[in-house]
Amino acid sequence: MDKRSHLQRVEKLQKTLKKEKIDALLVTQPENRRYLSGYTAGDHGIQETSGILLIPSSGKPHLLTDSRFTLQAEEEAQGYQVQNYPKGPIKLLKKLLPSLDVATLGFESNYTLHSTAARLSKMAEKTGITLKPVSEMIERMRIIKSEEELELLRESTRLNEQVFKMVFNSIEPGMSEREVALAIDLTMHELGAEKPSFDTIVAFGTNAAKPHAVPTDKVLETGQLVLIDMGLIYKGYCSDMTRTFIAGKPDSTFKNRVRIVRKAQLAGMKAIRSGASCKDVDQAARQVIKDAGYGKAFQHSLGHGVGIAVHEEPRLSPMSRKKLKTGMVVTVEPGIYLPEWGGIRLENMVIVKKNGYELLNKDTTFLDL
Template structure:
């Protein structure tokens, strides 16, 4: 996609944000450096102690308040209507106070970034006097839940390249290697395939470590009979992939095979349940009931999945308490697992996209039991 296409997308998002704000009675939406800022304006940077925010007004105007050192970057990269810059000899609260007075934000409903540095929130709280604060995810998150054709294509490509990397690395896994050596091989191969970086900290859990769902690679030495959980993903043109396969180093025992097949069946049942109109909780139930029926319910200790896009965890969340209803364009993971403490764990994860008629599975990598 060229720059003109991206600017068109940003302009469209700006219009939609304004519409949502009016629908929800929100006078202003304030975003600090984050994926939300990047998604809505085209600009992002590291959050810091200096005040840098984008204020979306319900009139449709977007005002950046930025340190002068960032002004040129914002002008070159962002969608905006006005920039109010300040330098270190000024108190940015004065600029924020003046904007709030100009726009009449006192006592209004204001959406702010869900996760924000306290010093930024403190300035906003002080300037937006008597405002009722709500989460910006109720506005920006509503847009990010639904992937455009271009976003979906980036995620397909990200998944494809990650799978190619995994296919190269699995044959290299040997007894005597360390978990972090497997991680390093996989991350190097992802880069070789064209992914710019891991989309999260790569999980390589072997032996009893595989029973820890979010264990990260350590220096444990791989042994014959180890279950190895490989949960990883990469970034492609700003979008994440995320997949998990579990392999056996050596010959699988009957207990391991029983657990593996239970997870595989649960994952497949959940995938097959995906279609527009289904509740996220029903997808969770499809996987969970399968595992429970096979006697392993107490060992499935997390939700079934999560949305994904520019960040590895987004709306919608696929859990038994989720209120989300599936709609076309939503992309999320389906990743049931069984974790036997002190013994081993098994997890299988694919990304799926809700289509008009059902589901598209973004991952194509085999889910059959692999013995190395």
């Protein structure tokens, strides 16, 4: 993604800041930071940042960081004024904000630590600046993907499927969940991914009844159920896919249950179009599983948005009040989870279109039995 795309996003954000009468906004959420600047450095923890964006309502944006990241920031955040804070960001802001005539400073309330907000508040009192908590301002920009972003999501999904095919051919009884997960992660790197978009899930047998199972030393046996949930980051954009299969010949029980989950997935996708309620899409898939007698075994929402973060808005959930719009990207991932048996989840990604959807996943292996 080129420099112009990031600066166009900054300009769009600046229009919103003017409308909201905010003179500048501090951006600390890592995905929002990358979305606006192209700066890829990650945070080692919520208390340790690799940089903060200061976006004034007009003029050049700033990236505030320390000497460890200066060169990377200057290379990646083109169009930004990079400034170091050897004594921490608050002391730099105390000097910088008055020079930019900032009277009202916004901050991301959903991500800012209470301790950081307290320090900002003290600084604001001393400088006469008014603090204004901001929620979802940048996330609302991210929810509709540009054609450039959609192409990156298509490529991320294609690469994810390629990794799955390569690793699947090497899976055999005797391998552990950890070994398969490691093979997936290594193959992602070998094929050019930045990294997994989340911790890869590999679950055998009854472990697959845990929707977010953590790979263990459990060894695969012939005839055992295998659930793999995997995703990668390609040029900043995420993919997310789940496949469930049997190591060997599937029995009638598995075939029956996987067909129910697949039917639910197709029903959910059929309900997707611009203007559709996220709640109704979830219900379309959930009803199929309920009618089959497994309603209580579908324990989570149908899906979530995917973009520069692997979990973002909108949510295909019984509790959602949002409606889908053209250009949104969501997962469709119904499941059945039975502690004494295991679990099945099938997950694809789709782009919301005016009268339907575009399926990003091209490989239907293990979806139709």
